[in-house]
Each structure stands twice: as structure tokens, then as C-alpha cells.
Amino acid sequence: MWRRFWLAFLLGFPLAVALTGLIAWSLPGRWQATLVPAFIPLLPFWVAIIACAVLWRSTWQTLWRLLGLNALAFTVLWLLKTVAI
Amino acid sequence: MLKSTTLRLYIALHSWIGIVCGFALFVAFYAGSLTVFHHEIHAWQAETGQAGNAKPGDGQALVNALLARHPEASAMFVLVPPGEESHQWSIMWRDAKREWQHADLAGLQHEGHAEQSALGDLVNTLHYSLGIPKVGTYLMGIVSLMYGVALVSGLLIHLPKLKDDLFALRPGRNLKRYWQDAHNVIGILSLPFHLIFALTGGLFGLYAILAFALNTLVYDGKLMAEIEPAMGALPRQEASGKPAAMLPVGELLARAQAAAPQHHVESLRFVHYGDANGAVEVFGEAEKTIGPYGTLAISTTSGQVLNVQVAQQRDTNHAVLSSLYSLHFGLFGADTVRWLYFLLGIAGAFLFYSGNLLWIESRRKRQAEVQPRKLRWMAQASVGICLGVCLGISLAFVAAKLSPALGWPVQAAEQWACYGGWLLATLWSFARPPARAAVELLLANSMAALAVPLARIVAGDPLWQAAMRGDGGIVGVDLVAIALAIGFAALARLTWQRAHNGQDNSVWSLRASNPGVAAQPTLPLQAEAER
Numbered sequence: 001m002w003r004r005f006w007l008a009f010l011l012g013f014p015l016a017v018a019l020t021g022l023i024a025w026s027l028p029g030r031w032q033a034t035l036v037p038a039f040i041p042l043l044p045f046w047v048a049i050i051a052c053a054v055l056w057r058s059t060w061q062t063l064w065r066l067l068g069l070n071a072l073a074f075t076v077l078w079l080l081k082t083v084a085i
Numbered sequence: 086m087l088k089s090t091t092l093r094l095y096i097a098l099h100s101w102i103g104i105v106c107g108f109a110l111f112v113a114f115y116a117g118s119l120t121v122f123h124h125e126i127h128a129w130q131a132e133t134g135q136a137g138n139a140k141p142g143d144g145q146a147l148v149n150a151l152l153a154r155h156p157e158a159s160a161m162f163v164l165v166p167p168g169e170e171s172h173q174w175s176i177m178w179r180d181a182k183r184e185w186q187h188a189d190l191a192g193l194q195h196e197g198h199a200e201q202s203a204l205g206d207l208v209n210t211l212h213y214s215l216g217i218p219k220v221g222t223y224l225m226g227i228v229s230l231m232y233g234v235a236l237v238s239g240l241l242i243h244l245p246k247l248k249d250d251l252f253a254l255r256p257g258r259n260l261k262r263y264w265q266d267a268h269n270v271i272g273i274l275s276l277p278f279h280l281i282f283a284l285t286g287g288l289f290g291l292y293a294i295l296a297f298a299l300n301t302l303v304y305d306g307k308l309m310a311e312i313e314p315a316m317g318a319l320p321r322q323e324a325s326g327k328p329a330a331m332l333p334v335g336e337l338l339a340r341a342q343a344a345a346p347q348h349h350v351e352s353l354r355f356v357h358y359g360d361a362n363g364a365v366e367v368f369g370e371a372e373k374t375i376g377p378y379g380t381l382a383i384s385t386t387s388g389q390v391l392n393v394q395v396a397q398q399r400d401t402n403h404a405v406l407s408s409l410y411s412l413h414f415g416l417f418g419a420d421t422v423r424w425l426y427f428l429l430g431i432a433g434a435f436l437f438y439s440g441n442l443l444w445i446e447s448r449r450k451r452q453a454e455v456q457p458r459k460l461r462w463m464a465q466a467s468v469g470i471c472l473g474v475c476l477g478i479s480l481a482f483v484a485a486k487l488s489p490a491l492g493w494p495v496q497a498a499e500q501w502a503c504y505g506g507w508l509l510a511t512l513w514s515f516a517r518p519p520a521r522a523a524v525e526l527l528l529a530n531s532m533a534a535l536a537v538p539l540a541r542i543v544a545g546d547p548l549w550q551a552a553m554r555g556d557g558g559i560v561g562v563d564l565v566a567i568a569l570a571i572g573f574a575a576l577a578r579l580t581w582q583r584a585h586n587g588q589d590n591s592v593w594s595l596r597a598s599n600p601g602v603a604a605q606p607t608l609p610l611q612a613e614a615e616r
Contacts, residue, residue, distance in 0.1 A: 001094060014302065017295075021303035035308065035315040036402040036409075042295055043287045047233040051241075054098060055091060077303065 001054055004062045008053030011066035016045035018073035025080045087241065095238040102235040104444055104463075107437040108470045109215060109228045113286070114437065115475060116212035118430020121415055121423050122565075123205045124168075125558030129541075130202035130485050131171045143174045143190055144334035150193035151176050152358065159358040160324070164334065166350060175201065202485045203496045207503060208478060213290065216504060226290025233283040239272060247273060260587075261446045268439045271432050278429050285413035315402040318382040318392040319354075322362045329361040329386045340388050341367040345381055345395045361386060371396035375417045376407030434471075441467040449591055456592050461519060464592040469514030470507075472526040475573075477507035479533035482566070486540035506533075519592045520584035527577035534573060537566035 024031065024038035031038075049066075056062045087095070119126065144164060151158055158178035165175045175189045187201040207216075214221025251273050254266045272279070288295070300308035313321060332340075334353070341350060354366040363385035370377040379395030380403075394403040411417045415426030445460050445467075481503035488498035510529070514522040538548050541563060551559040584595040 001097065005098070013298070017298045017302050020299065024299075024303060031304070032311045032315065034401055035312060036405045038303075039288060039292075039295055039299070040284070040405070040409075042299075043230060043233060043284055043291075046230060047237055050234050051237045054094060074302075081305075 003059040004054050004056060005050065007059065007062050007066060008050040011063075011070060012046050012049035012053065015049055015066060015070045015073055016042050018070065018077050019045045021077045022073065022080060025077065087245065092242060095242050099235050099238040099242060100440075100444060102231045102238070103437065103440040106228045106231045106235070107440050108466070109225065110232055111434050111437040111471045112215050112474045113212055113225060113228070114430045114433035115471075116208050116478065117282075118427045118434070119478065120205075120209050120212045121426045121430065122558070122561065123209060125562050126205040126208060127171060128556065128558040129482075129562040130204040142335075144338075147174045147176050147188075147190045147193065148334060148355075148358070150190060151178065151188070154193055155180075157181075159355075159360075161354065161356050162358070164353045164355065166338075166353075168351065201495070202499065204481060204485045204499055207481055207499055211474070211478070211503075222290050223294065224290075226287055226292075226294070229283050229287035229290055232279075233287060236276070236279055236283055240276065243269060243273060261443070264439050264443055264446065268436060268443060271436050271439075275429050275432055275436075278426075279433065281412050282433070285409050288409065289413070316406055317366060318380040318394045318403075319356060319364055319366050320382065320391055322357070322364070324357040324360040325362045327361040328359055329363065331359060331363060331385045332388050336388065337365055337367070337383055337385065340383055340390060341369075341381060344383075344390045344393055345369075345379070345398065347371045347397075348379055348381065348395045355385065358385065364391060369395070370416070376404055376411045377416050378407040378410050379403070438467065438471050441471075445592060456590070461592050462515075464519035465514045465517075465522060466511075468519055468523045468526060469511035472523070472530055473507040473510030473514070475569075476510050476526065476530050476533050477503040477505070479530065479537055479566070479569075480506040482537045482562075483533065483540045486544040490544060518595065520580065520595045523580045523593075524577050524584065527573050527580060531570045531573035531577060534566045534570035538563040 020038060020042040023041050024034065027034040027038065053062050053066065056065060144166060148162075148164060151162060155178060162176060162178040165171070165177070167173055171189075173189055175187060176193075177185055177187050180186050185203075185206070187203055189201060192201060210216050210221075213225055215225065217224060251270060254263070254270055256263050296308060296312060300306060310321075313319075337353070338350060341348065348367070348369045348371055350367055350369040352368045354368065355363070356366075357363045364382055365385050366380055366382050368378070368380050371379055374396040377396065379399065381393045381395060382391040383389065384391055394400070396407075399407070408417075415422045418425075441463065445463050448457070448460055450456060481499045484493075484498040484502035485495060488495045491498075510526055514526060516522075517525065541547055541551075541559075546559075548560060548563045551563070580593075583593055587594055589596050
């Protein structure tokens with residue numbers, strides 16, 4: 001469990017940042033106008049990722065899933081930013 | 086319904102995170118429950134006999150005195166008008182080591198005048214950083230995150246039987262079940278507040294790391310330039326290098342009042358004082374709003390109001406920030422909410438302490454006279470660290486009042502009393518059997534808490550005089566100390582009874598730890614009841 005926990009702690013952080021970014025760039029108005037609210041989902045996302053990842057079957061599965069989700073989330077974020085800008 | 090493997094996994098996660106982070110959370114919650122009354126603690130710590138001696142020009146005189154003695158402070162200093170905390174003006178600035186210094190007018194005008202107490206700041210520092218310089222805040226941020234994981238796992242464990250757990254508090258012979266029930270009831274009842282504390286505590290503690298990550302990965306390096314105006318009111322301006330005449334403090338306060346009449350001023354942060362780009366940020370609170378904290382910025386040269394971010398006149402960023410502070414510190418209501426937060430803080434501290442006791446009890450060898458060493462260490466650490474910090478805080482209160490009479494530097498005395506008392510208590514607990522250490526430290530806590538109002542009597546401003554003056558905050562601090570003294574004494578009595586009359590084969594039994602007395606074998610029915 002603890003290997004999965006630490007993997008989720010480390011790789012869950014960038015994933016949580018990317019998911020927060022998706023929300024931040026989806027909020028209406030100028031991005032500067034919602035900077036403080038954009039911080040709020042980051043920690044709940046991080047906690048949720050850790051709580052889910054410890055349930056996954058193996059360390060390798062956790063590693064690959066988290067890497068895959070990170071890649072996916074950052075790709076979508078990049079697309080969203082491109083559209084928004 | 087969760088699968089049994091999932092349930093077991095979450096129970097392990099909940100227990101171990103609780104054990105690893107429980108000590109830090111105990112300190113944060115106990116100190117935090119006191120910090121709810123930081124205005125009252127500031128009033129309590131203020132020099133005795135200063136009531137009613139502030140004069141209208143004292144604010145400006147204090148600024149002039151500061152800059153005459155510490156001209157480098159002109160870059161930034163904070164002026165605090167008379168209010169709930171003190172009857173006179175005070176000022177704060179950062180020294181060359183970037184540590185905050187406090188002074189009042191007498192302290193700056195007269196060489197050798199006793200420095201001001203920083204008791205409220207000390208308790209607050211324990212709350213947000215455990216008193217650990219530099220990395221303490223980040224550590225508490227990580228602890229808050231882990232606390233969030235423990236809350237989620239705890240909620241998932243109890244979700245299927247939430248209603249049953251909420252109404253189950255079964256006193257009786259089975260102490261473990263009773264502690265478990267108490268842990269569950271308090272945890273479930275205060276869950277919404279714990280979620281708030283975990284979220285806001287994590288955001289405040291990890292702010293710098295989160296901002297760095299969002300800046301790099303989400304905002305392409307543009308966040309840092311925008312975050313300061315999003316959280317404060319001052320425009321980003323460097324000193325121009327051109328000297329300029331400054332408007333008097335009274336005039337600046339009048340302009341703030343005119344711009345935001347509902348804003349009760351609590352402090353003024355001056356930047357670039359004496360420079361053409363000088364400005365002041367006026368912090369304060371409004372009533373009847375969920376986010377009372379607000380701020381507005383005024384030019385100290387022209388008096389022009391540069392930015393207003395107070396209740397009903399602020400943007401989304403400032404409204405959300407104010408609400409986060411308000412939710413964390415219980416500022417959104419009157420005294421009832423603050424008392425509720427105080428009780429929640431104490432209940433939270435109990436939650437972490439009871440979690441440690443449950444961890445020990447779950448691993449107790451019921452048939453073994455000598456308990457495993459890890460249980461003994463855990464019990465000693467729980468007693469030493471948790472009761473030690475309570476003792477240290479009480480001793481710091483006593484030092485704040487007695488050190489001026491003894492001619493000791495007050496801030497150093499407070500720190501030595503707090504951290505020294507805490508360390509000694511921890512060392513003491515490891516040198517004694519856990520049950521004996523618990524009784525002794527609870528008694529020491531009771532005496533130290535009782536010494537808090539006594540120290541005020543010695544300092545010449547007893548409780549009844551403060552009551553006659555109408556200083557409710559000071560009276561409240563003394564009464565809470567007396568209540569804590571009674572509470573600690575009652576706990577000492579219960580622990581002593583447990584140690585002498587409770588079941589053997591436990592780290593909490595003094596009979597079992599006495600090598601001259603053989604432990605009584607546990608009867609089968611009794612063992613069944615314990616389970």
C-alpha cells in the first residue's frame with residue numbers, strides 16, 4: 001500500500017495541478033480575475049488521487065495509470081489554453 | 086458497501102496517517118483553539134496598567150520614533166491603532182534578520198524600556214508551524230494534506246454505519262469501545278469543520294509550493310506578477326528614490342473611513358514611507374458578512390484612494406480569500422462562533438490523542454505482563470508531546486507576566502518557558518512509566534494553568550480589577566485558564582484511578598509496570614468484555 005501511496009503523493013501532485021488548471025481555464029472572465037478560487041480544488045484533487053490510487057492493484061499499475069492520467073490531463077490543458085488564448 | 090479488503094486498507098491508511106501526523110495536528114489544534122482568541126490574548130499580554138493612556142497624536146509620534154531609531158524600517162512597517170488588543174498604539178517592523186519586532190511609544194522613546202510581549206504570536210506560530218523556523222509552515226501544509234486523506238478514509242470507513250456511530254457512546258467496562266465511540270462521535274459531528282481546516286490549512290501552509298506549481302505548469306510563468314494584487318490592495322510599485330512629505334496618520338485614517346465607512350480599521354501597513362511612491366494598506370473587518378477581512382490602499386503623499394477591497398466593494402479574488410480566512414479562523418460570526426471554534430479545536434486535539442490511545446489499545450497484549458516496547462514508546466510520546474505542549478503554552482503565559490518584574494527580556498522568557506517546558510515534559514515522559522508520567526504531567530498542567538491568573542495577580546492586575554474595568558477579553562483568558570486547570574486535574578485523577586484500579590497488562594497500569602507486583606491474570610469473561 002505504501003508504495004502506491006507515495007507514488008500517488010508524488011505523481012498525484014502534478015495531476016492535481018493539471019486538473020486544477022483545467023478548472024482555472026474553464027472559469028468565465030479573465031484568468032486574473034479568478035486566481036484565488038483557482039487554488040481551491042488543488043488539494044481536494046490531490047487527496048482524492050491518493051485515496052483512489054491506494055486501491056489500485058499493484059505498484060506498476062499505479063505508476064502507469066498516474067503517468068497516463070498526467071499525460072492526458074496536461075494534453076487537454078494545453079489544448080484548452082491554446083483555445084482560450 | 087465497501088469490500089472488506091478496501092475497508093481494511095482504509096483503516097490501515099487512516100490509523101497510520103493519524104499516528105504519523107497526530108502529534109503535529111494535536112499541537113496545531115490546541116494552539117489553534119487558543120489562537121481563535123488572539124485579540125484577547127494580545128489584550129492579556131499587554132503591559133499592565135496602560136489602560137486609557139493613548140492620545141490622538143500617538144500614532145504619528147510612534148511612526149516618527151520608529152523611523153528616528155530604525156530608518157531602515159521605512160521600507161515596510163505595520164502600525165496598530167488602539168482597539169480590542171491594546172489601549173495604545175503599537176508598531177511592528179522586520180529587523181535585519183527579517184524577524185518581526187514589536188514596540189510601543191514608550192519602548193521606542195525610552196532606552197531600556199521593557200520590550201513588548203509576543204505571546205499571541207508565539208501561540209500562533211505553534212499553530213501554523215509548530216515553532217519550526219522556515220520549513221515548519223510547509224511541514225504543516227503537508228500534515229494538512231495527510232489529514233485530508235485521513236478524513237476521507239475515516240469517512241469511507243464509517244459511511245456505511247454513519248447513523249449508528251453518531252448515536253453510539255457506550256460507557257462501561259469496555260474502555261476501548263468507549264474511546265472508540267468517543268473518537269467516532271467527535272469525528273463525525275465535527276467533520277464539516279475538519280474538512281474546512283484541512284483544506285484551508287493546506288492552502289495556507291503549501292501556498293508558496295502551489296503557487297510555484299500553478300505558475301509553471303498552468304499559467305506559463307504569468308501568475309507571480311498577478312497574485313500580489315489579487316490578494317492585497319497595494320499596487321506593485323518600487324520606491325522612486327524621491328523624498329516626499331507624508332500625510333499624517335490621522336488624515337490617512339479619515340480618508341479610509343470616508344472611502345469605506347463599514348470598515349473597522351485594525352492595522353495599517355506602510356510601504357516606502359517618506360518616498361514619493363509611499364502608500365498604506367489599511368486592514369480591517371466589517372460586520373455581518375461571511376468574509377469580514379478587507380483592505381484598502383491609499384497614497385501616503387496625495388491621500389488618493391488607490392484600491393478598495395472591503396465587504397460589498399471587492400472582486401472575486403478578495404472575496405474568496407477573505408472567506409477562506411474567515412472559515413479557518415471562525416470570523417464569520419459573533420462570539421458564539423468563536424467559542425464553537427475553540428471547542429472544536431479542543432475536541433480536535435482530543436480526537437488525535439484518542440486516536441493514539443486506540444492505536445495502543447488495539448495492539449495491547451492482553452495476556453502479557455510486559456507490553457511491547459513500541460506501545461510503551463507510543464504512550465510516552467503521546468503523553469510527553471501532547472501534554473508537554475499544553476504545559477509549555479501555559480508556562481509561556483506565566484512568563485509573559487512575571488518576566489518584566491524579574492527584569493528578564495519578555496519575548497525570550499516566553500520562548501524559553503514554552504519550548505523548554507515542552508522539551509522537559511517530553512524528556513520526563515520517556516524517563517517514567519507512561520501512566521506515572523501522564524498523572525504527573527496532567528498535574529503539572531493543572532498547576533501551570535492555575536498559575537496563569539495568579540501571574541496576573543503578581544503583576545498587579547488581578548482578574549477582578551480587569552472585570553471592574555470591563556476588560557472581558559482578559560477576564561475570559563483567566564477564566565479559560567482556570568477551567569483548563571480544573572479539567573487537567575480531573576484527567577489526572579481519572580488517569581491515577583486507571584493506573585491503580587484498571588486492568589493490568591497495559592501500559593496505562595502502574596501495577597503492571599511495577600516489577601515487584603505480579604499482574605493479575607485476565608479473566609476470560611473480562612477479556613471478552615474488553616473485546
